[in-house]
Amino acid sequence: MRGITITYTYDGDEAEWTAATGAFIDAIDNDPQAAGKFTYQVAVADDGVTRFHWGRWDGAETLAHVQSQPYFKDFAAKVREFAGGAPNATGHDIAAKTGGW
Template sequence: MKHFMIKYEFRNGTTEAWHQEIGRFIKAIDSDPELKGRLSYRVLKNRDHGHYFHLASVADDAVQKTLQSRDFFKHYTEMTRKVAAGGEVTVTPIEMIDQTT
């Protein structure tokens, strides 16, 4: 399992429109038979600021490549850059140490 954290500050547009875009992206993942159940994607937001954190976990490299090949992924990536409005969008590979059951 590979894990990634995407971080940025929301700077452009409305949060309502952005949250709808996030929902469409997650629905697209869940509707894709090659990705469903092999990719976990969560979006979190700092309650007090416009900082967002996306946590993605993929079963293997093939799932990551499949996701990256999808038009909905390319659109979502571009939209993420737009809402960050020139700010930095950071993708960091992260390692799972432990978790609850």
């Protein structure tokens, strides 16, 4: 299983950030080719401005599908906007995890 961790700071309109992240997660959940194969989580650190995004997917085909969708392209642009440029992004292989997807 592959994954990515994205980090940046954002101190703008919280409602806009919440709406954008929620719309992206809803789009994944409603995409029959991605649901259950691509997961996404977002978090706000205790400092209130540091943002974390964690994506996980089952294989290259799923990632390619998600990246080709308009919802992905729109959200990637919003994340760059929220981050004030390119956010920090680190790809990784999942070495171990708790049960469940």
